[in-house]
Amino acid sequence: MQHDERSGILLAVAGFSSLSVGDAIVKTMAGEWSPLAVAALRFTIGAIGLSLLLWRSEGPSAFRPKRGWLQVARGFCLAGATLCFFSAIFVMQLAEAMALAFVSPIFVALLSGPLLKEKVRPAVWLLTPLALIGVMLVLRPNFAELGWVACLPVASAFFFALMVISNRAAAGDGSALSMQVFIACLATPFLIAAATVGHFSGAPALQVGMPDWSIVLRCTLVAITASTAHWLAFLGTTRAGAATIAPMTYVQMLVATALGYLLFGDVPDLPTLGGATIIIGAGLFLWLTTPRAARPKTVDEEPVAER
Template sequence: MQGVVTRTEGNPTAGIVLMCVGVASLSANDALAKFLVSDYSPLQILFLRNVIALPFAILLTLKMGGAGALRSRRPAAHLVRGVLWIGATLLFFTSFIYLDLAEATALIFVAPLFITAISAAFLKERVGPRRWLAVCVGFVGVLIVIRPGASAFQPASMLPVLTAFLYALLMFSARWVDARESVWTMLLYLTGASAFLSAFIVPFVWVPVQPGDLWYFAAIALFGTAGMTMMTQAFRLAPAAIVAPMDYTAIVWATAFGWLIWAEVPDRAAFYGAGVIIASGLYVIWRERRVDLSQG
C-alpha cells in the first residue's frame, strides 16, 4: 500500500520477490520497535529511526533520481504528510505496549478499506455495492479481533485501527504533491519531515540511550528504509494487483516474531478476524483492478 508510483518496466517475479522481502524488513522494523518501546517513548524511537535513516535516504534519492530529486515544489504538502506519518507511527508503536505484534498487524490491514471509503466520501469516486460490501465485511473482521463488550476487549485495540485511518489519509495526501516529483523525493521528504517535526517534541520524552541499544536503533532505521525502498521498487516493476496482496504476508512474519521473541500466540478469534480482514482487503484490490481495466 504505497503512494503514487511510476511503472518503469515489467518484471512481475522481481516485483513479488522485492515486495515479500520488503514486507519482511518492515515486520522486523515493527518487532524492533516493540522490543524498544518498553524502555523508550514511541516518539523517541520514531525520531532516532528517521534521523539515522535520513542520510541514507538522501544518498538513495541522489542515486535513483539525481540532484533534482532533492528539491520539492510543494514542501508544505510534505510537512502535512509528515504530521500524518508521525501520528500513524506513534499510534502503531504505542499499540505494541498493550497488544501482541500479530494482533496489531492484523488490525492495520483495514487501511485499504478506509482508502475505499474515503475515496467515495471525499473524492466522490464511484464505489460499487460489492466493494462497499467488502468494506463492511472487513470491519466485521475488525470487530471479531477486538471483541467490543467481551472480557478480552482492550481499548488499545483501536490504536492500530486509527493507525490504518491515518495511513489511508497519508496515501491520499500524495495527490497534494506535485505530480512531477518522483517517489524517491516523496520518501526523502517523508523521512526528513518526520525527523524535523518530531525534533520539537522529543526533548520532553527523551531518556538517555543505552550504548548497547544503539545497534537496535541502527537496525530499525536499516530495516525501515530498506523495506520502504524494496516495496516502492516492487510497485514500479509489477502491477499493483500482483504485488499488493504480498503485503499480507506481514501477518506471517508478525506471528513468527511474536512467538519467537515474546512467546505470543494469537487466539482463535484473532486468527478468524485477521482472515476476514485480509480476504476483504484482497477483494477490494481485485475489484479496483477490474474497474481500472474496464475504464482503461
C-alpha cells in the same frame, strides 16, 4: 509466469517481510525507552540517510518540493500512523496490531470519495461492515485489558489511509527517492515534537532519557530495514507491476505472527485469527474487485507504511 514477474514477486515478498522484521525490532525496545522517542530517533536516522542518498544522486535541486503544504500533510499523516503503531506494538501482540492496521484499504476506499472525488464502489459499502466485524474480533481481548489504547492500530490505519490519499494527490511531484525523503524529513519534526510533549506530560512510559547504545543501534536497524523494504518493493513493482504485487503485502501478517511467537511467545487465539482473516479477506476482495486501470500505480499507494 515470466521470469521478471516471478522475480518481482519474490523481491516484493522480501521487502514486505523486512517491514515485519523492523516492527519486531521495535517491539524489543518496549519498556526500555519511550515509543514516541523510538519513532523520532528512527525517523531522524532514516531522514539523514535518505537525504544523503538524494543529495548524491540528484543534487540540491531535488530538495525543492513542488507543493510544500501537500508534502507537510504527507509527513504529518506518516508521523501519526507511526506514533500510533509503535505505541501499539509496545503493549499488544505484534500480529494483533498488524491485523488491525490492515483495515487501512477500507479507510482509503471510503475516504477517496469525499477527499479525491472518486466514486465509492458498492463493494466498499459491503466490505466495510464485514471488516468492522473482523476489527471487533481482534479488539475483543485487548480492549478488555488495555481499554482505548487497544484502538491505536485502527488510528494508525486511519492516518495511513490519509497518507495514501495524499500520496495520490502528490503523484508526479518528484522522483521515488525524493518523495521518500520529503515524507521522512517532514514526519521527523512532528515525531520529535510528540516525543517532547510525551516527556513533559509526566507519564512514566513516555519519559525520554539518554538512550542506551543498543537502542540507537536497533533504531538504526529499523531505519535500514524500512528503506531496504521500500527499495525491494519498488524493484518488485517495476518488474511485475503494482497490481500483481499488491496482495503480497499481506505476507507481513504471516511474518509478524511467526516473529511474535518465536521472539515474544505470542500466540493469537482463534477469534483473533478469525478476525484477522476477515480483515485481510476484505482487503483482498477489494483489490480483486477493483478495475485494473483504477488500481494503484505506485508502491507508496500500497497498504505498506515506512514505519
